[in-house]
Amino acid sequence: MRQVTIYDIAKEANVSISTVSRVLNDTAPVKGSTRAKIEELIQKYNFQPNAMARGLLKNETGIIGVIVPDLTNPFFPEVLAGVEHEAMQSGHTFLLSNTIGDYAKESEYLSIMREKRVDGIIFMGGRINLKHCEEHLAQELVQCASVIPTVLVNGGLRGTDLIRVATDESAGTALAVQHLIDLGHTEIGFIGGEIHMTTTSNKLRVFRKTLKDKGQKIREEWLLPDSFSIDSGKNQMLKLLAMKERPTAVFCVNDYTAIGAIKAATEAGLTIPDDMSVVGFDDIPLAHHFIPELTTVSQQAHELGKTAVKVLKAMMNKEKVKKLTSLEPQLIIRQSSRRK
Amino acid sequence: MRQVTIYDIAKEANVSISTVSRVLNDTAPVKGSTRAKIEELIQKYNFQPNAMARGLLKNETGIIGVIVPDLTNPFFPEVLAGVEHEAMQSGHTFLLSNTIGDYAKESEYLSIMREKRVDGIIFMGGRINLKHCEEHLAQELVQCASVIPTVLVNGGLRGTDLIRVATDESAGTALAVQHLIDLGHTEIGFIGGEIHMTTTSNKLRVFRKTLKDKGQKIREEWLLPDSFSIDSGKNQMLKLLAMKERPTAVFCVNDYTAIGAIKAATEAGLTIPDDMSVVGFDDIPLAHHFIPELTTVSQQAHELGKTAVKVLKAMMNKEKVKKLTSLEPQLIIRQSSRRK
DNA sequence: CTGAAAGCGCTAACAT
């Protein structure tokens, strides 16, 4: 069961291990006949050089560490697919960890990744989405980034200058809210998100600003952050429906809450979009398969993943990179919104 | 930027590297004062032992390689979450690869995983779902499994005795079809899947058998395998709707095709389940959020992932394991099916 | 074109 090593090959070929290494890496000329013999042996034993030994020497692993908060939220697999695509171009693989928003797990994984000497880290979710991140959590990440190239995706750490890649959520929110306004809606609600997270507070800020700029007044009771799940969307919509005055449209912080909202409304007997317009955010694959198809803002998840890896690779090559690489979101108009 | 090593710590603490190693691994008694000093230094420099060096010596990596065919199909992230959960218990991380059903990519990743000396491999999708797998693809996997503990999830390789973990799809299919029959349906269609894949041909076989056992006749024109996507479900439903005689219920090979089927039917003006019952397979998270909520068969994806890792760990410990560990699927009755 | 030897960072005997 012990794997074949370069020594085994060398011995059987009657050459030194250096020669075997040379044909393996094509790093110096080797006589045709010996090369042939060695290659034959490699074939025969299905020899694969030990990446740990090589990595120890070259001080690189070919592994990118990826930290995501929630694999079961389809947005992240989408990003991962982009990461994978781009990583594969350069022969990198990735070590994945799912932190389910648990800061201790984040720390643990960060530590494991350092031990494993991953070539770079892509960090999503958790602490980098907090409005106020505890100092020691922030420091840990800064520490880590000082020794391993690290990029933060769709998040950041105030007061640090860690490299970021993010979709411009503010622009996306403006797009969505403006869309609703353009459709003639003047009574608009806000559903989902957690108020202590930057993504939510940003969206809420832009939501307010966009309405105010158009001279619309904000109805505080229609602002219903809570969390990011489908159930959360449902619950908040239920609250809205229970009010005597309801908005004619709602902006949801993500597609999950939008789906929940639509579901609750539908179950309550409303028809979306006839009775109420709903727009989501993210454009998860399901958005255009849901009934009704969801009007939403595309974060270009796949592109986001690819971009993150590109930036990371640049960092690994010690190239200079921008502090923030920003992706433009796009409004995707489908069926869940319509003229008032 | 060079990482701190055990030598650096040893030198600064005025001890030998062995002593440092001892406190690191708690492998032998060390005097309190020296231990304290060393620990302080470790803290100070945030020293993390190099996993490659350690792995080279111990001949293990703490990494499990996971090969999945399609990350964007929510079934797999669900399995992965289970894998992760179980792997973490024993301090394992996982290297992920997405093969999008490309056999060449599978080979490539298999090879990378061997180079990286992962402790075990979990293989899903692709070649192990083929009714007729090309010999060299099969051999490659057998080869690989002979040197690295490997478990095949929801698939197998005829003629080999590779270890498998799988949900009992036949039982699941019988459950679903029987459910439809119990509801009084006598005209049942079959949608989705690829006929050259074992999963599909198994489902189709059981579908036929269950109907036949109940004395129902099979309408060949209502058997519409195609592929696994939402669009495929849509297209096949469209075909069904275009026929002059339609079934009153359909069994779909997975939730994606079921969603597509429902969508097409809804757009065509039918109401599900009033006008037609639809049952899916997998129970992806979305199944109970879709409108109408999907009646489906749960594969217990999370459990599947956990079980795969458990079996893998047993193999890594050289314990004896069953050739096939089978999970019982469960019928989940929701809104998309009803009495005829 | 090829071999010898050093060394990547660590663990595990073996000494002391």
Next chain:
DNA sequence: ATGTTAGCGCTTTCAG
């Protein structure tokens, strides 16, 4: 309780 030493499997000078 601690130090010395021999590797783990490979790449890379440095000599021939």
